[in-house]
Amino acid sequence: MVATPALAVRGGGPVADGTWGFVAKVNVGETHSCTGALVSPQWVLTATSCFASQGQSITSGAPKTATTVTVGRTDLSATGGRVLPVEWIHPHRDRDAVLVKLSLRAVGITPVTLGSAAPVTGDALQVAGYGRTAEQWAPDRLHAAPVVAGAVAAASFGWTAASGGDVSACQGDAGAPVLRTNGSRAELVGLSSGSGQGGCLGAAADGTRGGDAVRVDDLASWIRTVAIEPTTSYTQYAGSLTGIGGYDFDDNRDQAVAFDYTGSGRLDHLVLYRPGTQIVFIVKRNADGSYVPVFSSTTGIGGYDLKDGRDRIVAFDYTGSGKLDHLVLYRPGGQTAWILEHGAGNTCKAVFHSSAGIGGYDLNSAEDQIIAYDYEHSGKLDHLLLYRPGTGMARILRHSGATFTPVFASADGGIGGYNLKDARDRVIAFDYTGSGKLDHLVLYRPGGQTAWILEHGAGNTFRAVFDSATGIGGYDLKSTADQIIAYDYEHSGKLDHLLLYRPGGKTAWVLKHGAGNSFTAVFHSSAGIGGYDLEMAKDRLIAFDYRSTGGQSHLFLYRPGDQITYVAGRALPPVRVVPVTVTPVIGPDSIVERFGYPLNFPHAFAGTSGQADWGTDEAEARNFELISGNGGIIWVSCTASPENGVGVIKVFPGLLNGETEIGEPHLGVTAVCFKVLGSGGWVKLRIPNVYEVQGDSRSPGAGHDVDATVVNVSSGAERTKRVERDESEQFGRTDTTCDESHQDYPDNCRETLLELRVVS
Template identity: 30%
Template sequence: MEHARPLRLAALTAALVVGPIALCAAPASAAIGTPVTDTSYDYTAQVVVGDHDRGCSGVLVDSEWLLTAASCFADNPAVSLAVPAGRPKLRTTATVGRGSDLSSSAGAVREVVELVPRTDRDVVLARLNRPVTNVAPIGLATTAPAAGEELKFAGFGRTRTEWAPLALHTGTYTVDAPATTSATVTGKDGTAACMGDTGGPVVRGSGASAQLVALNSQSFQGGCLAIDPAETRTGGVAARVDDLGSWVNSKVGAPRVTDFNCDGVEDTAIADPKAAVGGKDGAGVVRIVYGGGKGTAEINQDLDWVNGGSEAGDWFGEATDTVDYNEDGCTDLVVGTPSEDLGTATDAGMVDVLYGAPGGIGTGTLKDTNFQQGAGTGSFKSSTAETGDRTGQSIAAGTTAAGEPFLVIGSPGEAIGTVAKAGMAFYVRGTTAIAISQDSTGVPGGVEANDGFGSTVAADAGHIVIAAPNETIGTDAGAGNAAVFSHTLNSEGRPTPLFGLDQDLDAVSGGAEPGDQFGKSLALVSYRPSGAATANESILAVGSPGEDMDIDGVSKVDTGMVQTFRITAAGTFSQLSTYYSGTASDAVPGTSEAGDRFGQSVAAVNTAPRAVSTAATMKLAVGITDEAVGTTAKAGAITTFSLLGSPSANNRWIEAGTSGIPGPAGANQRLGQSIHYTGTHLYVGMPNGPGSYGTVYSLPLSNVTAGGSNATITTFQPGQGGLPAAGGRFGYVVR
């Protein structure tokens, strides 16, 4: 009998986790102990895996993330607790905030769409498809459990008499002995963790001072319903989490990666809109490079699951973005084809959402949602595709602060009434598909021919920006403006206009001039100021590549500049900084020269969106596409800055031959025309070479940050790494 205890304990995970499979219609749902009658443990989640295949518990540690037991998701937890990263194999739901009554409407029900497992203990982070905003997460403890310490535990497991009770139950553990990643515990006063309690919280303190020390992992289950009455032991093992704070923060606080096959490894989409398909020049393709060496794929309109058909000059992929549009844990690719002909309307344009799946884009049941005028719902259905609309020339995709996916689609060639090319944009979110123009209530600017409203768009969780870089300000043609909106829908069902921006406003530096093209490029990122609980503000970067600058008394035509603005949660703005190359002797790298077009492109990122924003986490990259490098005309360059603080600090100059980009600079390569930040890299697309078809470089952030050292870059080039040796403008857009 002395040997029975350790052998029994080694098999406890199997007994605890596999047991609920026999429940069939419903998972187990509460621990032996005291039923909860208030909201004190509302951070505890009931987790249902598959069609009630398994029932577990979990803990809300962030508005979008649970901690729970890896054994809930392991194929055979008696053999191994290994869990693949990425989307769970079986559909998994989590009910949070209903500790006192699972049948109530309190809290929230969410789907688990991503797993981030530990390899050293029975713990996994589980991302929810949307944030839970009405339940406060619990913080992690920072000190280990001590022998003799009493800790509270909770779970949605069986009781002595109920198979699936509707209330969370709690009990008290006494810590027997802590180990490196776990602690042995004994239930006090006859309480024990039962089947379904796996992953539930083990906490120190109560109420607002409660801290998560561990998770229920294994138990002898003495006294639990359907356990041999001869089993009276109430001990078990808890998986420690008090030392996992930095790991949790690194996962929870990181920007979302592009992951088309939902395996937890970052993927890359590279557009080549000039590529030929079936001999049709300029039909366009998007090439996918799956991370982790899982191969490549080509997406084009000749695939039977992609809307339309490849035609010469379509330029499929001229604009792209990414978002998990159907909230299943797999990133979806949004593709604009603004030169698509619809019927007799040439260059009418359209947009497709191409859905990711475990087998890659296009391998799931849901493959393509198409947006074009004259079809679908809302403003798409009620509008008419016309020649030159160019729907899909610009795209911004993302999720609101509430986690709801959205699209902003520019149609800059749209006629408003009889006014040609005044421009329009479509906003799509849930059942909303609404058009926005300068004729909409509260939108700044007037409807004028050739404004091109919607030529560029940007959006983040809080705000939307739609620019008209050809807008006439006063009598200054092509001076440009931008309109800023919130995601809140107004009485017309449109995003609420907040304000307009142009250089004739007193609060904006400079002055509107012909051809400035204010708004030719846009970047928008969420910003968390000091003292704010969340990133509820935004910072907007606006490029004016046609700006003429007076440098040391000499006019530099089309040298270009970028301005940044802080957008508050209340919907007001203030200008932060103005960026330009300046002179050879100032602290900003480069020299302003006529025709540089500084700001032809901009990219920005907040590398720590959950933390208070700092100069180190808020990054800006500016493309200077027509910069001459030495005597090499239009070689192009990039300057990086911080979005916070002075432009003369935290900047770095990038040209071919620096930051890991191979040299020498090439004429007309226009480095900087395609730039995109992720949380860890700056992607630089060079569709005009080097290489016969174009090249993309992925530069670690250390390579493009002031004072950083160069690390190894990744090169994507047709003819290498499984990419076919074909194309026309490979790297035109990278996501």
């Protein structure tokens, strides 16, 4: 009797876009992969076994292997939802369940509701996961299947397919949520923990169907204790009366700017400078909370002397990398503009410098201001907006090569209807729509009660999406001291709130953009913020990434001339979590995806070969090894037809006298060929005597660039070559000896291919 192939954990098939956005894909480096469920904005519940191999213990704390979670993305190849690093894990003592803390809060994705009652035998349930199917190693789309609860124990229960179904949990489905549904409402009652994997890709077709799950209906108290959420109040995280990181803040001219010094994508360094004195520091936070300088100078920075009291610094994305890892230094009224990049060690060098303004903007007024801005809605602050309050002058510059050119210019008409005719006018970039892009402009007039928000439209046009002559969100803007910054109140990585404060007036508000063009206060105080009193007119604050998580959700407050520095952020409830160490049992029914190449792998890319199986057993029969991968590159026939101009990557082993042939006959020799199925695909293997690797492009612009890593058989040294999509690269020349003095070394040595990895 031939068993019917199962549809893995999804007898019901692919899940529609926008459904069950709380289901998460968990990737533990390139060693393990699982499914999980978002149970609060910053916490995912999944299987503890996802983080361990047999015999390994798991302890509360940072994961041993860098881990990412994708959530809110039914189709993993799409761009919705969030992809976030994991900063902390906490396993349950007695169950295969672990709480995973994300680096940022996945605001906008609704967490799953936790069921309060255990399933009962016969209950109709659904199982949803990103694991293997009968045909797919690494499905891009979430799948789900209707199942029925089986026997229910104190901490677990079994499940089988609903009537007429054929369902198994497969590798990658560990931690997959088991849901009780009622119409559009779903509640979490279990996490998939094991299965016979019958019919799953790489498993026996006649294996046991169904699966086992860990109960979670009685874990609500544990989850609430661990998965704490920030309160609406603010508290002090750090403070000093003697400056910070060796910088004394002993001068009224002192300024601070958040900066991505390491190119990490995080604004977790502070640039501290004193215009007119040449003093500049860059400081970072240590693990113990102290700050140390990574750069300090009394002669300026990168050749810019900082000798003028008008000098100002802003962070900027000069290369379009999405990182604010360059500094713009400019002298309003002095026509000087430089851009610096961080080089080796603590060096900085100029990539642009001018004494005649920038991009046609002359910087000839002491009133001139510069901000970085996302003009193209790209998520990159790679344009500069320059304006001269009181005159109506504004210009937006695009960087290309070593030049800046205007994409918007107004000599005296302001921008988008806002006239910029008052010397008090100020402009900041803002994420008005919660898109993660600072592609709107807030223009405001302290003391004049005026506030506008502009959206960039077609061409170089702007339109107001908000305008008011009575302040914003209840904040009146009646004082000339008022300041506004964009702020990540939700710790989501998005600067989609506005923080308004009145130095010398002790006032601080945080506004949230609501329905339409409304704003409401989520925080307001007339006694400062987080213990900092804001009672001096010279008080200033900036948002920065205090914990190096990718979100500017903390505030650096300082009082120049008085040496006072302070870090404030939203308060967390008291933590009552006791660290836990467990050793998960990894049995033969484990459904953690461990990326082992499938033993049996039938697929649709057999071409004219007539070969039915493309798994590890068949590879061994053809004298090479397939070891592991993520399903993004798979072994296929060299005769597989091109699709949309993309063919196969061809690996040609050298034919050595007296040695066995490797792969399949192709073009008069033999070859082993691979199909790219995913942009981040990789496969680890061993193909001996590799001579040439050929790209997969079959028409201009199509195909993939890959890195091919080989090992020298004689020396054991590894090297990697980039194989461009429309090129080929040669490796070991097996007809000569491996002589280091040979002009072609190491191409004259026998080499074994170890890995192929897609880079673009």
